[in-house]
Amino acid sequence: xxxxxxxxxxxxxxxxxxxxxxxxxxxxxxxxxxxxxxxxxxxxxxxxxxxxxxxxxxxxxxxxxxxxxxxxxxxxxxxxxxxxxxxxxxxxxxxxxxxxxxxxxxxxxxxxxxxxxxxxxxxxxxxxxxxxxxxxxxxxxxxxxxxxxxxxxxxxxxxxxxxxxxxxxxxxxxxxxxxxxxxxxxxxxxxxxxxxxxxxxxxxxxxxxxxxxxxxxxxxxxxxxxxxxxxxxxxxxxxxxxxxxxxxxxxxxxxxxxxxxxxxxxxxxxxxxxxxxxxxxxxxxxxxxxxxxxxxxxxx
Amino acid sequence: xxxxxxxxxxxxxxxxxxxxxxxxxxxxxxxxxxxxxxxxxxxxxxxxxxxxxxxxxxxxxxxxxxxxxxxxxxxxxxxxxxxxxxxxxxxxxxxxxxxxxxxxxxxxxxxxxxxxxxxxxxxxxxxxxxxxxxxxxxxxxxxxxxxxxxxxxxxxxxxxxxxxxxxxxxxxxxxxxxxxxxxxxxxxxxxxxxxxxxxxxxxxxxxxxxxxxxxxxxxxxxxxxxxxxxxxxxxxxxxxxxxxxxxxxxxxxxxxxxxxxxxxxxxxxxxxxxxxxxxxxxxxxxxxxxxxxx
Ligand code: SF4
Ligand code: SF4
Ligand code: SF4
Ligand code: SF4
Numbered sequence: 380x381x382x383x384x385x386x387x388x389x390x391x392x393x394x395x396x397x398x399x400x401x402x403x404x405x406x407x408x409x410x411x412x413x414x415x416x417x418x419x420x421x422x423x424x425x426x427x428x429x430x431x432x433x434x435x436x437x438x439x440x441x442x443x444x445x446x447x448x449x450x451x452x453x454x455x456x457x458x459x460x461x462x463x464x465x466x467x468x469x470x471x472x473x474x475x476x477x478x479x480x481x482x483x484x485x486x487x488x489x490x491x492x493x494x495x496x497x498x499x500x501x502x503x504x505x506x507x508x509x510x511x512x513x514x515x516x517x518x519x520x521x522x523x524x525x526x527x528x529x530x531x532x533x534x535x536x537x538x539x540x541x542x543x544x545x546x547x548x549x550x551x552x553x554x555x556x557x558x559x560x561x562x563x564x565x566x567x568x569x570x571x572x573x574x575x576x577x578x579x580x581x582x583x584x585x586x587x588x589x590x591x592x593x594x595x596x597x598x599x600x601x602x603x604x605x606x607x608x609x610x611x612x613x614x615x616x617x618x619x620x621x622x623x624x625x626x627x628x629x630x631x632x633x634x635x636x637x638x639x640x641x642x643x644x645x646x647x648x649x650x651x652x653x654x655x656x657x658x659x660x661x662x663x664x665x666x667x668x669x670x671x672x673x674x675x676x677x678x679x
Numbered sequence: 680x681x682x683x684x685x686x687x688x689x690x691x692x693x694x695x696x697x698x699x700x701x702x703x704x705x706x707x708x709x710x711x712x713x714x715x716x717x718x719x720x721x722x723x724x725x726x727x728x729x730x731x732x733x734x735x736x737x738x739x740x741x742x743x744x745x746x747x748x749x750x751x752x753x754x755x756x757x758x759x760x761x762x763x764x765x766x767x768x769x770x771x772x773x774x775x776x777x778x779x780x781x782x783x784x785x786x787x788x789x790x791x792x793x794x795x796x797x798x799x800x801x802x803x804x805x806x807x808x809x810x811x812x813x814x815x816x817x818x819x820x821x822x823x824x825x826x827x828x829x830x831x832x833x834x835x836x837x838x839x840x841x842x843x844x845x846x847x848x849x850x851x852x853x854x855x856x857x858x859x860x861x862x863x864x865x866x867x868x869x870x871x872x873x874x875x876x877x878x879x880x881x882x883x884x885x886x887x888x889x890x891x892x893x894x895x896x897x898x899x900x901x902x903x904x905x906x907x908x909x910x911x912x913x914x915x916x917x918x919x920x921x922x923x924x925x926x927x928x929x930x931x932x933x934x935x936x937x938x939x940x941x942x943x944x945x946x947x948x949x950x951x952x953x954x955x956x957x958x959x960x961x962x963x964x965x966x967x968x969x970x971x972x973x
Contacts, residue, residue, distance in 0.1 A: 420857030483782030611940030
């Protein structure tokens with residue numbers, strides 16, 4: 380089953396709009412769609428689709444607890460702890476800064492007196508919803524927690540477990556902004572990446588970064604030009620970068636006030652205004668996605 | 680010196696345009712230094728039309744490296760890796776460099792000492808002179824790296840040093856989107872936060888989350904609603920959320936495509952067209968900020 384990652388360099392280029400509306404359009408065409416919101420810092424797909432989710436899974440991570448009876452205060456755990464979550468103070472039990480802990484368990488592995496036992500902290504959770512023929516899975520980071528990667532990986536793992544229960548025709552992943560490791564986890568192994576951008580110098584700059592990244596990951600990529608007719612925009616710059624990276628521009632979403640009001644009302648553009656220019660653009664996009672992700676067979 | 684960090688729970692709400700305009704306006708009244716800690720997509724230099732010169736590399740990321748001549752393929756490293764970053768292929772351990780957190784657990788258990796942990800380049804930090812008379816410190820993360828928080832901390836370190844050299848009264852920081860590690864690093868030791876939000880359901884939700892983070896660090900904050908007239912109802916809702924979180928309502932900026940035009944010209948909107956509706960709203964915001972800072 381094909382997996383499509385929707386990405387786009389900086390935030391706010393319209394990734395979530397594209398991911399949610401593409402998922403909705405494909406579902407309308409009769410496909411069973413799994414939509415994963417991998418932007419665990421700010422998961423918003425459910426709000427774009429106007430659905431409420433249920434928390435299905437808590438994401439916990441290992442946190443060391445030092446047994447004062449067994450600890451000899453040798454300090455080896457603090458030496459092994461690279462993020463400095465454990466600090467050794469001469470003649471005292473090691474001090475723990477839970478917010479720095481990555482849950483790697485290196486401290487437990489080195490402790491010569493088995494003084495470190497398992498404790499847990501809540502990093503975030505995974506939400507799920509069924510609506511409009513789409514199964515939505517989103518990872519959500521607990522505010523004030525810094526380490527979002529594990530929440531993302533759990534959300535992806537949970538989504539995979541759903542696939543073994545039921546077959547889907549298409550998975551769409553809405554990635555976090557940027558080109559950091561969370562984005563890589565979401566893009567890696569995808570059959571197609573959609574790079575959403577806008578015709579501004581910032582859009583062009585960030586598109587180039589994303590295209591370099593998808594090239595490195597060897598994922599086939601297509602560009603979606605959002606707000607294509609932005610006044611003062613520079614679509615020819617986007618075209619130049621895209622063609623330099625041999626990447627096609629598969630859809631141009633017009634600057635349509637309906638897209639904005641679809642955000643406000645929490646409804647997909649295709650539900651709110653199926654005959655609008657924006658809706659037409661999303662239909663073109665959905666067809667291109669089907670083709671490029673070599674899912675054409677499902678339509679036959 | 681005061682330090683104002685501009686954040687938003689989610690990207691794309693106009694944070695960088697507003698931060699750039701504020702830096703230009705406030706630099707007319709105060710000695711200002713600017714910093715961009717959105718190291719994933721450092722765009723402030725682009726909006727200010729400035730070119731960044733590299734000053735230092737950040738080498739804080741660590742990765743496991745396997746000496747294949749010592750590896751016996753016992754698989755102990757694979758068992759302990761919490762991040763699924765090391766696997767066996769053809770009887771030897773292989774590290775997935777993009778996923779490895781460099782925690783060192785594998786090297787602790789390896790019976791033949793085949794694994795060492797090495798430092799790699801995480802990112803770069805540089806400085807630009809802007810045509811508006813203030814300096815900009817900006818950093819970027821190497822593609823595929825994790826530790827963006829470390830690059831953010833390096834940007835802030837260099838920015839504070841430059842600000843001190845310049846005798847600045849104010850450091851304006853354009854922060855990253857989201858609520859995770861780089862945002863937390865950006866907010867560290869800030870004196871004020873400005874939250875930019877948009878009047879949509881997603882905007883309201885992201886505002887709630889970023890306020891939790893800001894309040895955790897006990898930083899006083901102001902709210903600015905961008906494109907407020909898209910939905911006066913949601914604007915009211917955002918303002919209620921901010922008030923409830925102990926924040927102050929600073930300004931409403933209307934929908935104005937002049938901002939996009941200005942960006943295409945690589946200029947902050949207040950420098951491009953001071954008489955534009957958005958410029959006037961940002962000028963009012965700058966006055967309020969000036970009052971709060973003193
Ligand atoms: S689990 Fe890892 S990061 Fe956490 S305290 Fe132990 S060694 Fe440090
Ligand atoms: S390694 Fe074990 S014994 Fe040594 S200080 Fe840490 S917890 Fe205590
Ligand atoms: S250093 Fe840590 S994350 Fe990297 S391979 Fe070893 S155990 Fe895994
Ligand atoms: S633990 Fe050491 S020897 Fe064993 S597979 Fe890993 S690297 Fe090779």
